Amino acid sequence: MKIVIPVDNNSMDTTVCISFGRAPYFLIYETETEEKSFINNSAAASQGGAGIKAAQSIVDSGAEAIITPRCGENAAEVIKAAGIIMYRTINNSIQDNLQALKEGRLTLLDEIHAGFHQRGGNS
Protein backbone atom coordinates (compact mmCIF):
# COMPACT_ATOMS: atom_id res chain seq x y z
CA MET A 1 0.00 0.00 0.00
CA LYS A 2 1.25 3.44 -0.91
CA ILE A 3 0.99 5.94 1.94
CA VAL A 4 1.77 9.67 2.23
CA ILE A 5 2.98 11.72 5.21
CA PRO A 6 3.45 15.54 5.21
CA VAL A 7 7.04 16.17 6.34
CA ASP A 8 9.34 19.08 7.14
CA ASN A 9 12.27 17.95 5.00
CA ASN A 10 13.16 15.58 2.19
CA SER A 11 15.14 13.03 4.20
CA MET A 12 14.20 10.13 6.47
CA ASP A 13 15.48 11.81 9.64
CA THR A 14 12.92 14.60 9.27
CA THR A 15 9.72 15.06 11.27
CA VAL A 16 6.02 15.07 10.48
CA CYS A 17 4.89 18.54 9.39
CA ILE A 18 2.12 20.05 11.52
CA SER A 19 0.52 21.55 8.42
CA PHE A 20 -0.97 19.44 5.65
CA GLY A 21 -1.58 21.88 2.78
CA ARG A 22 1.57 23.89 3.42
CA ALA A 23 3.95 21.06 4.28
CA PRO A 24 7.17 21.58 2.28
CA TYR A 25 7.40 17.90 1.28
CA PHE A 26 5.40 14.70 1.22
CA LEU A 27 6.99 11.37 2.03
CA ILE A 28 5.67 8.58 -0.16
CA TYR A 29 6.15 5.18 1.43
CA GLU A 30 5.39 1.82 -0.13
CA THR A 31 4.53 -0.61 2.68
CA GLU A 32 5.29 -3.81 0.71
CA THR A 33 8.69 -2.85 -0.66
CA GLU A 34 9.58 -0.26 2.05
CA GLU A 35 10.54 2.03 -0.81
CA LYS A 36 10.65 5.73 0.10
CA SER A 37 10.53 8.86 -2.01
CA PHE A 38 9.76 12.53 -1.48
CA ILE A 39 7.71 14.92 -3.53
CA ASN A 40 7.92 18.68 -3.38
CA ASN A 41 4.63 20.21 -2.28
CA SER A 42 4.14 22.89 -4.89
CA ALA A 43 0.96 23.98 -3.05
CA ALA A 44 3.02 25.27 -0.10
CA ALA A 45 3.59 28.58 -1.90
CA SER A 46 -0.01 29.05 -3.10
CA GLN A 47 -1.80 32.20 -2.06
CA GLY A 48 -5.00 30.31 -1.46
CA GLY A 49 -6.45 26.86 -1.85
CA ALA A 50 -3.19 25.19 -0.72
CA GLY A 51 -5.04 22.28 0.85
CA ILE A 52 -6.95 21.58 -2.36
CA LYS A 53 -3.79 21.66 -4.48
CA ALA A 54 -1.83 19.53 -2.01
CA ALA A 55 -4.64 16.98 -1.88
CA GLN A 56 -4.70 16.94 -5.67
CA SER A 57 -1.03 15.99 -5.89
CA ILE A 58 -1.54 13.25 -3.30
CA VAL A 59 -4.48 11.86 -5.27
CA ASP A 60 -2.30 11.99 -8.40
CA SER A 61 0.52 10.12 -6.66
CA GLY A 62 -1.79 7.10 -6.40
CA ALA A 63 -1.65 7.00 -2.60
CA GLU A 64 -4.15 4.82 -0.77
CA ALA A 65 -3.64 6.26 2.70
CA ILE A 66 -2.42 9.43 4.41
CA ILE A 67 -0.97 9.79 7.90
CA THR A 68 -1.33 13.39 9.05
CA PRO A 69 -1.79 15.30 12.32
CA ARG A 70 -4.68 17.29 10.86
CA CYS A 71 -6.46 18.20 7.66
CA GLY A 72 -8.66 21.07 6.49
CA GLU A 73 -12.14 20.53 5.09
CA ASN A 74 -11.41 21.39 1.45
CA ALA A 75 -8.43 19.03 1.31
CA ALA A 76 -10.46 16.35 3.07
CA GLU A 77 -13.22 16.65 0.46
CA VAL A 78 -10.75 15.87 -2.35
CA ILE A 79 -9.09 13.07 -0.39
CA LYS A 80 -12.40 11.47 0.55
CA ALA A 81 -13.67 11.73 -3.04
CA ALA A 82 -10.62 9.74 -4.13
CA GLY A 83 -11.33 7.10 -1.48
CA ILE A 84 -8.02 7.64 0.32
CA ILE A 85 -7.95 6.59 4.00
CA MET A 86 -6.82 9.23 6.50
CA TYR A 87 -4.97 8.20 9.66
CA ARG A 88 -4.04 10.44 12.56
CA THR A 89 -0.37 10.64 13.53
CA ILE A 90 0.61 9.44 17.02
CA ASN A 91 3.59 11.82 17.32
CA ASN A 92 5.95 13.72 15.01
CA SER A 93 8.34 10.81 14.36
CA ILE A 94 8.21 9.28 10.89
CA GLN A 95 9.48 5.89 12.14
CA ASP A 96 7.02 5.69 15.03
CA ASN A 97 4.11 6.36 12.72
CA LEU A 98 5.24 3.85 10.11
CA GLN A 99 5.70 1.26 12.87
CA ALA A 100 2.25 2.02 14.29
CA LEU A 101 0.73 1.65 10.84
CA LYS A 102 2.40 -1.74 10.42
CA GLU A 103 1.03 -2.88 13.77
CA GLY A 104 -2.43 -1.54 13.04
CA ARG A 105 -2.30 0.92 15.93
CA LEU A 106 -3.24 4.07 13.99
CA THR A 107 -6.72 5.52 14.33
CA LEU A 108 -8.68 7.25 11.60
CA LEU A 109 -8.56 11.04 11.44
CA ASP A 110 -12.16 12.11 11.67
CA GLU A 111 -11.98 15.66 13.06
CA ILE A 112 -11.69 17.90 10.07
CA HIS A 113 -11.04 21.58 10.80
CA ALA A 114 -12.49 24.45 8.79
CA GLY A 115 -9.09 25.54 7.50
CA PHE A 116 -6.73 28.15 8.93
CA HIS A 117 -6.78 30.35 5.82
CA GLN A 118 -3.83 32.64 6.58
CA ARG A 119 -4.63 32.79 10.26
CA GLY A 120 -1.79 30.34 10.92
CA GLY A 121 -1.50 28.94 14.40
CA ASN A 122 -0.20 25.65 15.67
CA SER A 123 -3.15 24.60 17.75
Add this chain to the structure above:
Amino acid sequence: MRIAVLSGKGGTGKTFISVNLAATAPASVYIDCDVEEPNGHLFYKPQNVVSERIAVKIPQVDSALCKGCRTCVNFCKFNALAYAVNKVIVFDEVCHSCGGCQLLCPQKAIAEKEKEIGRIERGLSGNVRVVTGMLNVGEASGVPVIKKLLHNSRLEKEDMIIDCPPGSACTVMESIKEADYCILVAEPTIFGVHNLNMVYELVKLFQKPFGVVLNKYLEEDNPAEVFCQKNQINILEKIPFDMELGTLNSNGQIAVRADSKYKSLFQDLWCTVRKEACDETASHT
Protein backbone atom coordinates in the same frame (compact mmCIF):
# COMPACT_ATOMS: atom_id res chain seq x y z
CA MET B 1 -16.68 64.36 -7.54
CA ARG B 2 -15.91 61.04 -5.88
CA ILE B 3 -14.40 61.21 -2.41
CA ALA B 4 -13.24 58.04 -0.67
CA VAL B 5 -12.86 57.89 3.11
CA LEU B 6 -10.44 55.28 4.41
CA SER B 7 -8.35 54.27 7.40
CA GLY B 8 -6.03 51.43 8.23
CA LYS B 9 -8.24 50.02 10.95
CA GLY B 10 -11.83 49.84 12.10
CA GLY B 11 -13.22 52.23 14.69
CA THR B 12 -11.20 55.23 13.55
CA GLY B 13 -14.21 57.18 12.37
CA LYS B 14 -14.61 56.50 8.63
CA THR B 15 -18.35 56.08 8.85
CA PHE B 16 -18.71 59.06 11.19
CA ILE B 17 -16.79 61.32 8.74
CA SER B 18 -18.46 59.89 5.62
CA VAL B 19 -22.00 60.09 6.95
CA ASN B 20 -21.61 63.64 8.24
CA LEU B 21 -19.78 64.86 5.16
CA ALA B 22 -22.43 63.48 2.81
CA ALA B 23 -25.15 64.99 5.00
CA THR B 24 -23.39 68.37 4.79
CA ALA B 25 -23.18 68.46 0.99
CA PRO B 26 -26.15 70.09 -0.76
CA ALA B 27 -26.96 66.84 -2.56
CA SER B 28 -24.87 63.71 -2.43
CA VAL B 29 -24.67 59.96 -2.75
CA TYR B 30 -23.33 58.02 0.24
CA ILE B 31 -21.96 54.64 -0.77
CA ASP B 32 -21.17 52.15 1.96
CA CYS B 33 -18.43 49.88 0.62
CA ASP B 34 -17.74 48.36 4.03
CA VAL B 35 -19.79 45.42 2.82
CA GLU B 36 -18.84 43.04 5.64
CA GLU B 37 -20.40 45.27 8.23
CA PRO B 38 -22.08 48.28 6.64
CA ASN B 39 -23.40 50.66 9.26
CA GLY B 40 -23.93 54.01 7.51
CA HIS B 41 -27.60 53.14 7.00
CA LEU B 42 -28.06 52.90 10.77
CA PHE B 43 -27.47 56.66 10.93
CA TYR B 44 -29.40 57.65 7.81
CA LYS B 45 -32.37 55.31 8.36
CA PRO B 46 -33.15 55.63 4.63
CA GLN B 47 -36.71 55.62 3.29
CA ASN B 48 -38.17 53.82 0.28
CA VAL B 49 -35.43 51.21 0.26
CA VAL B 50 -35.07 49.13 -2.87
CA SER B 51 -32.99 45.96 -2.70
CA GLU B 52 -31.02 44.28 -5.48
CA ARG B 53 -29.50 40.79 -5.30
CA ILE B 54 -25.82 40.41 -6.16
CA ALA B 55 -24.69 37.10 -7.60
CA VAL B 56 -21.43 35.75 -8.97
CA LYS B 57 -20.90 33.01 -11.52
CA ILE B 58 -19.56 29.66 -10.33
CA PRO B 59 -18.54 26.87 -12.73
CA GLN B 60 -20.77 23.84 -13.01
CA VAL B 61 -19.21 20.80 -14.66
CA ASP B 62 -21.23 18.35 -16.73
CA SER B 63 -19.50 15.07 -15.86
CA ALA B 64 -21.06 13.36 -18.89
CA LEU B 65 -19.12 15.69 -21.20
CA CYS B 66 -15.91 15.95 -19.10
CA LYS B 67 -13.06 13.83 -20.44
CA GLY B 68 -10.77 14.48 -17.47
CA CYS B 69 -8.15 16.51 -19.36
CA ARG B 70 -7.73 18.80 -16.32
CA THR B 71 -7.23 21.95 -18.34
CA CYS B 72 -9.53 23.70 -15.85
CA VAL B 73 -7.74 22.36 -12.75
CA ASN B 74 -4.32 23.32 -14.07
CA PHE B 75 -5.48 26.76 -15.13
CA CYS B 76 -7.12 27.83 -11.86
CA LYS B 77 -4.64 30.03 -10.00
CA PHE B 78 -6.87 30.00 -6.93
CA ASN B 79 -6.98 26.18 -6.72
CA ALA B 80 -10.77 26.26 -6.76
CA LEU B 81 -10.95 23.06 -8.81
CA ALA B 82 -9.71 19.53 -8.16
CA TYR B 83 -10.02 16.29 -10.05
CA ALA B 84 -10.48 12.94 -8.33
CA VAL B 85 -11.91 9.66 -9.60
CA ASN B 86 -13.19 10.94 -12.95
CA LYS B 87 -14.87 13.96 -11.45
CA VAL B 88 -14.12 17.68 -11.18
CA ILE B 89 -14.80 19.06 -7.71
CA VAL B 90 -15.61 22.79 -7.51
CA PHE B 91 -14.94 24.79 -4.34
CA ASP B 92 -17.44 27.64 -4.61
CA GLU B 93 -15.95 29.74 -1.82
CA VAL B 94 -12.45 29.62 -3.33
CA CYS B 95 -13.64 30.51 -6.87
CA HIS B 96 -13.02 34.12 -7.98
CA SER B 97 -15.52 33.86 -10.86
CA CYS B 98 -12.98 34.66 -13.56
CA GLY B 99 -14.67 32.30 -16.02
CA GLY B 100 -11.34 31.02 -17.33
CA CYS B 101 -12.15 27.35 -16.76
CA GLN B 102 -15.30 27.66 -18.85
CA LEU B 103 -13.45 29.43 -21.66
CA LEU B 104 -10.64 26.90 -21.80
CA CYS B 105 -12.59 23.63 -21.46
CA PRO B 106 -12.05 21.80 -24.77
CA GLN B 107 -15.16 19.67 -24.21
CA LYS B 108 -17.41 22.66 -23.43
CA ALA B 109 -18.33 20.72 -20.30
CA ILE B 110 -18.39 23.76 -18.01
CA ALA B 111 -21.42 26.02 -17.64
CA GLU B 112 -21.93 28.75 -15.09
CA LYS B 113 -24.45 28.84 -12.29
CA GLU B 114 -25.34 31.89 -10.26
CA LYS B 115 -24.59 32.11 -6.59
CA GLU B 116 -26.01 34.93 -4.51
CA ILE B 117 -23.33 36.52 -2.33
CA GLY B 118 -25.03 39.66 -1.09
CA ARG B 119 -27.26 42.59 -1.95
CA ILE B 120 -27.34 46.31 -2.53
CA GLU B 121 -29.91 48.54 -0.86
CA ARG B 122 -30.78 51.98 -2.16
CA GLY B 123 -32.83 54.52 -0.23
CA LEU B 124 -33.23 58.20 0.55
CA SER B 125 -32.42 60.22 3.64
CA GLY B 126 -33.06 63.96 3.17
CA ASN B 127 -30.44 65.33 0.78
CA VAL B 128 -28.56 62.04 0.67
CA ARG B 129 -29.08 59.04 -1.56
CA VAL B 130 -27.93 56.11 0.57
CA VAL B 131 -26.45 53.10 -1.20
CA THR B 132 -25.39 50.15 0.95
CA GLY B 133 -23.50 47.03 -0.05
CA MET B 134 -24.14 43.95 2.07
CA LEU B 135 -22.08 40.78 1.78
CA ASN B 136 -23.64 37.54 3.02
CA VAL B 137 -22.01 36.05 6.10
CA GLY B 138 -19.44 33.40 5.19
CA GLU B 139 -18.58 34.77 1.75
CA ALA B 140 -14.87 35.07 1.04
CA SER B 141 -14.65 38.36 -0.86
CA GLY B 142 -16.68 41.55 -1.00
CA VAL B 143 -15.02 42.72 -4.21
CA PRO B 144 -17.92 41.71 -6.54
CA VAL B 145 -20.40 43.66 -4.39
CA ILE B 146 -18.12 46.74 -4.37
CA LYS B 147 -17.61 46.52 -8.13
CA LYS B 148 -21.37 46.58 -8.56
CA LEU B 149 -21.75 49.46 -6.07
CA LEU B 150 -19.32 51.65 -8.00
CA HIS B 151 -20.06 50.36 -11.48
CA ASN B 152 -21.91 53.40 -12.74
CA SER B 153 -20.15 55.91 -10.50
CA ARG B 154 -18.78 57.92 -13.43
CA LEU B 155 -22.34 58.69 -14.49
CA GLU B 156 -23.40 60.11 -11.12
CA LYS B 157 -24.05 63.84 -11.19
CA GLU B 158 -24.04 64.40 -7.45
CA ASP B 159 -20.96 64.28 -5.27
CA MET B 160 -20.20 60.80 -4.01
CA ILE B 161 -18.83 59.88 -0.61
CA ILE B 162 -17.40 56.38 -0.57
CA ASP B 163 -17.19 54.83 2.90
CA CYS B 164 -14.39 52.26 2.48
CA PRO B 165 -13.78 49.02 4.37
CA PRO B 166 -11.01 49.15 7.00
CA GLY B 167 -7.45 48.17 6.13
CA SER B 168 -5.63 48.31 2.81
CA ALA B 169 -6.52 45.04 1.09
CA CYS B 170 -8.38 44.21 -2.17
CA THR B 171 -11.76 45.57 -1.08
CA VAL B 172 -10.18 48.94 -0.19
CA MET B 173 -8.31 49.09 -3.51
CA GLU B 174 -11.56 48.36 -5.34
CA SER B 175 -13.29 51.12 -3.35
CA ILE B 176 -10.74 53.86 -4.11
CA LYS B 177 -10.00 52.88 -7.73
CA GLU B 178 -12.39 55.41 -9.21
CA ALA B 179 -12.07 58.04 -6.48
CA ASP B 180 -10.94 61.57 -7.32
CA TYR B 181 -9.77 62.30 -3.81
CA CYS B 182 -9.05 60.29 -0.64
CA ILE B 183 -9.58 61.32 2.96
CA LEU B 184 -7.46 59.32 5.40
CA VAL B 185 -8.86 59.25 8.91
CA ALA B 186 -6.32 58.89 11.71
CA GLU B 187 -6.44 58.26 15.44
CA PRO B 188 -4.00 59.89 17.88
CA THR B 189 -2.23 56.69 18.92
CA ILE B 190 0.93 54.83 17.91
CA PHE B 191 -1.24 52.01 16.57
CA GLY B 192 -3.26 54.62 14.69
CA VAL B 193 -0.06 55.86 13.01
CA HIS B 194 0.87 52.34 11.95
CA ASN B 195 -2.53 51.97 10.28
CA LEU B 196 -2.36 55.45 8.80
CA ASN B 197 0.96 54.53 7.24
CA MET B 198 -0.62 51.53 5.48
CA VAL B 199 -3.32 53.59 3.77
CA TYR B 200 -0.81 56.37 3.08
CA GLU B 201 1.33 53.84 1.17
CA LEU B 202 -1.79 52.68 -0.67
CA VAL B 203 -2.98 56.10 -1.88
CA LYS B 204 0.58 56.94 -2.99
CA LEU B 205 0.68 53.67 -4.96
CA PHE B 206 -2.65 54.53 -6.59
CA GLN B 207 -1.44 58.11 -7.16
CA LYS B 208 -4.55 59.56 -5.57
CA PRO B 209 -4.60 63.09 -4.17
CA PHE B 210 -5.31 62.86 -0.46
CA GLY B 211 -5.39 64.59 2.90
CA VAL B 212 -5.72 63.51 6.52
CA VAL B 213 -8.45 64.16 9.06
CA LEU B 214 -7.18 63.85 12.61
CA ASN B 215 -10.08 62.38 14.54
CA LYS B 216 -10.51 62.25 18.34
CA TYR B 217 -8.05 65.15 18.53
CA LEU B 218 -6.71 66.12 21.96
CA GLU B 219 -4.51 69.06 22.92
CA GLU B 220 -1.58 66.83 23.72
CA ASP B 221 1.07 64.84 21.84
CA ASN B 222 -0.53 63.41 18.72
CA PRO B 223 1.60 60.76 16.98
CA ALA B 224 -0.62 60.96 13.87
CA GLU B 225 -0.05 64.70 13.61
CA VAL B 226 3.71 64.21 13.98
CA PHE B 227 3.57 61.59 11.21
CA CYS B 228 1.76 64.03 8.90
CA GLN B 229 4.24 66.82 9.58
CA LYS B 230 7.19 64.51 9.01
CA ASN B 231 5.81 63.29 5.68
CA GLN B 232 4.44 66.69 4.63
CA ILE B 233 0.88 65.40 4.50
CA ASN B 234 -1.89 67.94 4.34
CA ILE B 235 -4.08 67.96 7.47
CA LEU B 236 -7.61 68.81 6.36
CA GLU B 237 -9.30 69.03 9.71
CA LYS B 238 -8.92 68.21 13.39
CA ILE B 239 -12.08 66.83 14.94
CA PRO B 240 -11.93 67.16 18.72
CA PHE B 241 -12.31 64.26 21.11
CA ASP B 242 -15.75 65.18 22.38
CA MET B 243 -18.13 63.29 24.66
CA GLU B 244 -21.13 64.95 23.03
CA LEU B 245 -20.06 63.75 19.58
CA GLY B 246 -19.53 60.26 20.95
CA THR B 247 -23.00 60.25 22.49
CA LEU B 248 -24.69 61.46 19.30
CA ASN B 249 -22.79 58.84 17.31
CA SER B 250 -23.57 55.97 19.64
CA ASN B 251 -27.25 56.93 19.59
CA GLY B 252 -27.22 56.58 15.81
CA GLN B 253 -27.70 60.31 15.24
CA ILE B 254 -26.05 62.36 12.52
CA ALA B 255 -24.10 65.11 14.29
CA VAL B 256 -24.53 67.75 11.57
CA ARG B 257 -28.30 67.26 11.61
CA ALA B 258 -28.47 67.35 15.41
CA ASP B 259 -26.26 70.35 16.22
CA SER B 260 -25.34 73.46 14.21
CA LYS B 261 -21.90 73.53 15.89
CA TYR B 262 -20.98 70.31 14.10
CA LYS B 263 -22.69 71.46 10.94
CA SER B 264 -20.22 74.34 10.62
CA LEU B 265 -17.29 72.04 11.42
CA PHE B 266 -18.24 69.71 8.58
CA GLN B 267 -19.05 72.59 6.25
CA ASP B 268 -15.46 73.76 6.73
CA LEU B 269 -14.19 70.24 6.01
CA TRP B 270 -16.44 69.98 2.97
CA CYS B 271 -15.08 73.28 1.56
CA THR B 272 -11.49 72.26 2.26
CA VAL B 273 -11.92 68.88 0.59
CA ARG B 274 -13.65 70.34 -2.47
CA LYS B 275 -10.99 72.98 -2.85
CA GLU B 276 -8.16 70.47 -2.42
CA ALA B 277 -9.71 68.04 -4.86
CA CYS B 278 -10.38 70.76 -7.45
CA ASP B 279 -6.83 72.11 -7.17
CA GLU B 280 -5.49 68.61 -7.65
CA THR B 281 -7.68 68.01 -10.67
CA ALA B 282 -6.60 71.36 -12.13
CA SER B 283 -2.92 70.68 -11.57
CA HIS B 284 -3.26 67.29 -13.25
CA THR B 285 -4.78 68.66 -16.47
